[in-house]
Amino acid sequence: xxxxPGRVIAxxxxxxxxxxxxxxxxxxxxxxxxxxGIFAIYASSWDLLSGxxxxxxxxxxxxxxxxxxxxxxxxxxxxxxxxxxxxxxxxVAVMVGLLVGLPALRLRGFYLGLVTFTFPLILNxxxxxxxxxxGGELGLYGLKGLSGxxxxxYWIVNTVMLCSVFVMWKLADAGSKIIKFxxxxxxxxxxxxxxxxxxxxxxxxxxxxxxxxxxxxxxxGGLYAHFIRSAGPTTLDLFFSIQVILWTVxxxxxTIYGAVVGVYILYILIELLSLSGGxxxxxxxxxxxxxxxxxxxxxxxxxxxxxxxxxxxxxPRCKLINSVTRRYCRACGAPLHLDEQRSKEQGEx
Amino acid sequence: MFAAIVINGLVxxxxxxxxxxxxxxxxxxxxxxxxxxxxxxxxxAFLIYMGTTMMGLPLLLSAGLAIILSTLFGMLCYKLxxxxxxxxxxxxxxxxxxxxxxxxxxxxxxxxxxxRRIPPLIPGFVEIGDxxxxxxxxxxxxxxxxxxxxxxxxxxxxxxxxxxxxxxEDRQIANLMGIDVSRICMVTVGISVAMxxxxxIVVAPILSVNPMMWVAPLPAILAxxxxxxxxxxxxxxVGAFILGFAETGVVFLVPGGSFxxxxxxxxxxxxVLLFRPEGLYGVVFEEERL
Numbered sequence: 001x002x003x004x005p006g007r008v009i010a011x012x013x014x015x016x017x018x019x020x021x022x023x024x025x026x027x028x029x030x031x032x033x034x035x036x037g038i039f040a041i042y043a044s045s046w047d048l049l050s051g052x053x054x055x056x057x058x059x060x061x062x063x064x065x066x067x068x069x070x071x072x073x074x075x076x077x078x079x080x081x082x083x084x085x086x087x088x089x090x091x092v093a094v095m096v097g098l099l100v101g102l103p104a105l106r107l108r109g110f111y112l113g114l115v116t117f118t119f120p121l122i123l124n125x126x127x128x129x130x131x132x133x134x135g136g137e138l139g140l141y142g143l144k145g146l147s148g149x150x151x152x153x154y155w156i157v158n159t160v161m162l163c164s165v166f167v168m169w170k171l172a173d174a175g176s177k178i179i180k181f182x183x184x185x186x187x188x189x190x191x192x193x194x195x196x197x198x199x200x201x202x203x204x205x206x207x208x209x210x211x212x213x214x215x216x217x218x219x220x221g222g223l224y225a226h227f228i229r230s231a232g233p234t235t236l237d238l239f240f241s242i243q244v245i246l247w248t249v250x251x252x253x254x255t256i257y258g259a260v261v262g263v264y265i266l267y268i269l270i271e272l273l274s275l276s277g278g279x280x281x282x283x284x285x286x287x288x289x290x291x292x293x294x295x296x297x298x299x300x301x302x303x304x305x306x307x308x309x310x311x312x313x314x315x316p317r318c319k320l321i322n323s324v325t326r327r328y329c330r331a332c333g334a335p336l337h338l339d340e341q342r343s344k345e346q347g348e349x
Numbered sequence: 350m351f352a353a354i355v356i357n358g359l360v361x362x363x364x365x366x367x368x369x370x371x372x373x374x375x376x377x378x379x380x381x382x383x384x385x386x387x388x389x390x391x392x393x394a395f396l397i398y399m400g401t402t403m404m405g406l407p408l409l410l411s412a413g414l415a416i417i418l419s420t421l422f423g424m425l426c427y428k429l430x431x432x433x434x435x436x437x438x439x440x441x442x443x444x445x446x447x448x449x450x451x452x453x454x455x456x457x458x459x460x461x462x463x464x465r466r467i468p469p470l471i472p473g474f475v476e477i478g479d480x481x482x483x484x485x486x487x488x489x490x491x492x493x494x495x496x497x498x499x500x501x502x503x504x505x506x507x508x509x510x511x512x513x514x515x516x517x518e519d520r521q522i523a524n525l526m527g528i529d530v531s532r533i534c535m536v537t538v539g540i541s542v543a544m545x546x547x548x549x550i551v552v553a554p555i556l557s558v559n560p561m562m563w564v565a566p567l568p569a570i571l572a573x574x575x576x577x578x579x580x581x582x583x584x585x586x587v588g589a590f591i592l593g594f595a596e597t598g599v600v601f602l603v604p605g606g607s608f609x610x611x612x613x614x615x616x617x618x619x620x621v622l623l624f625r626p627e628g629l630y631g632v633v634f635e636e637e638r639l
Contacts, residue, residue, distance in 0.1 A: 051439075103619070106626045110382070114575040115622055118615035121568060125612025238564065242446055249443040283458065289451040293430065296444050300437045 003330055004321050005311040010257070013264075017158050021151055030154045032271045034227060036264050037154075037161040039247065042220035043259035044168050046244045049213035051254035052172040052182065054189025055206060056109060058117035060244050062100065063214045065120060065236035066093045067221025069127075072140040072231035082146050086222035090215050097214025101207045108192070120236040127233055139232025146226045157223055161260075164216050169256040171212070175319070185209055186254075250292060252302025261304040266292070313337070352480040354594070354601050360486050360555065362593025363493030367548040368566055369573040369585045370500065371541030376579065377517035378537040381431050382442045385449035386545060387570060391563040393419040393546035394553040395456055398467055408470060416546040423542030424535055432534070449563055457560040464557035470550070489551035496547055497586060500540075504582070513537055569596070572618040578628025587629060591617065 021030060046060045071089035074080055080088075103115050127134040134140065146153045172182040187195040188202050196202050225231040234240065251262025266288065273284035280287070299306035313322050313336050315329035328335055335341070372386045393415045400411025426448060434440045469485035476482070504510035515523040516533045524530050556562070573592050577584025599613045621629065 103623060107622060110579065111575055111622060111626060111628075114571050115619055117568070117571065118619055121615050122612045122619075125609045129609070238568070245439070246443055246446065249439050253439050283454075285454040286451060286458070289447045289454065292447040293444055293451070296440050296447075297430065297433060300434045300440045302440075 003323060005323050006308055006321070014162065017162075021154055025151070027150050028275070030150055032268060034150070034154050034157045035224075035271075036267050037157040038220050038224050038227065039244075039267055040161050040260045040263040041164050041216055041223070043244050043247045043251075043263050044165050044256050045213045045216035045220065047248045047253060047256055047259040048168050048172055048216070049209055050245075051248060051259075052189065052256070053185040053206065053209040055209060056113035056116070057213070058113040058245075059120045059241050060116075060213075060217060061236050061238075061241040062116070062120045062123060063093045063097060063217025064221035064224070064240065065123065065231075065233075066096050066214075067218030068225035068231040068235045069134065069140070069221075070218075071222035072143055072225045073133075075143050075226070076140060082144060082222070082226045086219060086226065089222035089225075090218035093214040093218025093221065094211045095214075097210040097212075097217075098207060100214075101210030105203055105206070117241070120241060121238065124233055124236045127236070135232070137233060139230055139234075140225075141230035141232075143226055143229045143231070145229055146223065153227055157227065160219065160223065164219060165256060165260055168212075168216060172254075172256050181205075181208075189254075246292065249302060250295060252304035252306075252308075255302075255304060258302050258304040262302070265303070350601060352478045352482075354597050356477075356480065356482050356486055356490075357597040357601075358590070358594035359493075360489045360552070360593075361597060362590035363490055364548045364552045365566065365569045365573050365593050366586045366589035367493060367496060367544045368570045369577075369589045370497075370582055371544040372570050373574050373577075373579070373582060373585045374513070374517075374537050374541045376574070378513055379427070379431075379435070379534040381427075381435065381445070382438075383431070383445050383541075384442060384567065385426075385445040385452070385563075386541070387566050388449035388452045388563040389419050389423045389542045390545040390549045390566070391456070391558075391560070392422065392452060393549040394467070394558045394562065395460065397550065397553060398460075398465055398558050401467060402465075408468060412470075412550045416543055416550070419546045420539050420543045423545075424539050427535065427538040432531075453560045453563055460560065462560060464559040466557060467554045469554040483555075485551070485554050489555070492547065492551050496544065500544070500582075503540075509533075509536065568615065569593075572615060575628055576618050576621055578630045581628070581630040584628055584630030 017033070020033065024030075042060070042064055045063065046057060049055050049060075050057050067086075067089040069089075070092040071082070071085040074085045074088050075082070100116060100119060103112065107115055128136055131137075146156055170176065170179060170182075172185065173179070174183045174186045176182060184195070184200055184205055187198070187200065188205060192202055221231075221235060224235065247262035247266055248259040249262070250266050251260065252258025269291070270284055270288050273287060274281045295303060311324050313324045313326075314320070315322055315332065315334055315336060316338065317334035318329060318332040320329060320331045322329055322336055326336060368387060368390060372383060375381055375383050375386070396415035396418055397408075397412050400406045400414060401408050404411070406414070430444055430448060431441055434444060469483065469488075471484040471488055474481045474483040475487070502510075504514060512523070512528045512533050513536070515526065515528060516530055516537075520530055523533075569589075569592050573588035574585055576588030576591060577586070578588075595613055595617050596610050599609050603609060
């Protein structure tokens with residue numbers, strides 16, 4: 001457990017999530033953290049599809065919006081509790097994911113990105129065409145809250161977040177010996193033709209990736225709708241689709257945990273800046289875009305990947321992850337820093 | 350009605366064409382998906398506004414200055430920011446989004462969000478049928494035509510144009526043939542930003558100038574580029590005009606059509622792509638493999 005620094009950081013993060021509501025009952029802070037939890041599910045669902053499986057989605061708000069609207073409609077018309085409406089919304093989002101996945105069978109890369117980009121815009125137009133069902137510009141409101149109180153909302157959202165991120169991380173993990181799914185998705189991302197010649201049914205795996213991503217995106221949307229107790233067209237916003245890419249690329253694309261890191265740092269930073277009042281809150285978007293630009297200039301692979309490479313090293317012989325401070329692998333005893341030693345010796349010689 | 354659709358379709362199609370060609374050139378030559386492309390169009394519009402309204406310069410002079418300044422600015426951004434992280438596809442895309450957001454926010458802080466007007470280059474209007482057409486609309490159409498012809502001449506007849514096309518086709522071979530690839534990339538970015546600036550000059554007096562104006566044409570640009578087929582300038586132009594006419598047609602003919610403006614043009618694009626995944630004029634490339 002303590003041998004891998006990355007896991008220590010993850011454990012500290014979970015501990016902080018548990019401790020924070022115990023030391024503060026400030027509703028504003030809990031509210032920000034709840035939103036961060038929702039967005040973390042959303043961002044990692046994007047990362048699963050685009051970062052891990054390499055199917056560029058520029059319109060991920062589609063899943064979020066479908067989840068939000070379906071949960072809202074079911075809740076308002078049938079009065080079901082959020083425990084049922086959120087999964088129903090997620091299942092509808094899965095169907096939408098499969099529907100969107102169909103063009104993915106024909107298109108790739110940039111073309112796929114553009115087609116997915118258009119779906120939220122089209123759905124948005126349709127929503128405005130039927131204002132008596134969807135509430136038009138105002139959206140649907142008067143939903144049941146997730147639970148009675150904001151503190152319970154916090155616990156629910158962050159528990160769901162940790163569980164779904166863990167599931168997605170395990171699914172995406174290429175090193176896993178039990179689940180081959182992550183390895184296959186990454187193979188498709190790296191070279192689809194080779195994957196296909198190796199006997200992988202790439203079509204099916206791509207569709208499954210779309211469905212899974214839609215499922216978790218839909219969960220995030222449903223939670224969001226029940227948390228703010230309304231579902232409006234902002235959930236399908238163009239910027240909302242781009243935002244998720246900002247968070248994930250900032251945190252580190254293709255790692256799942258990078259998406260979480262990105263949301264919890266970038267989103268909370270912007271909220272804190274706007275909270276601080278005065279000049280700082282006025283220029284908060286300027287500050288955050290500058291931070292984004294400079295972070296990416298110096299850490300083009302994202303924050304979490306940059307940090308990970310600084311504190312962890314993979315054993316060249318047995319591929320086990322070690323702390324960078326070790327000289328020999330903790331399992332097989334192979335020297336870890338051979339390349340550096342060699343180059344140092346050459347420099348001396 | 351019909352004349353209005355034709356005129357507006359030509360104007361919007363033309364502006365989309367100017368922007369989409371620039372986007373496609375940078376994408377083809379420098380391999381950068383520059384989502385901040387329309388932000389340079391916005392910057393140029395604001396520079397014209399500053400020149401005419403705040404400093405009292407004559408319109409033509411301030412328009413010229415605005416194009417030169419925004420072109421330099423675009424090349425600077427390319428050299429300092431985009432070029433450095435080019436190896437990481439997603440990262441460069443996000444940096445361009447961040448740059449666009451940064452410009453929009455800075456302009457919002459300086460000028461506030463109120464829409465502002467720029468006087469037309471040629472005031473007045475002419476009546477065609479029963480529709481009033483301002484000279485600015487006609488000027489826009491003529492300018493777009495001239496610019497597209499000039500660009501075609503540049504790309505097909507001059508050494509520079511041939512070098513640009515060579516780099517977009519195969520960087521390594523172009524490099525071996527003695528073409529300075531990074532210089533060609535810079536020049537291409539310059540040309541594309543200048544075209545965005547021209548689009549701003551002709552269309553800013555028709556629309557209004559505000560810090561959110563970079564978002565509005567973005568879906569249409571991307572759609573036009575994909576509709577025509579990546580890597581084809583001709584396809585870009587055709588795609589842009591199809592979208593321009595589809596959008597204006599919907600706005601004029603369908604009740605409540607302005608809500609559907611984006612949706613319809615996007616639907617057109619999706620349908621075309623489903624039947625021709627490589628776009629209208631796209632070439633089916635061998636899949637790139639490492």
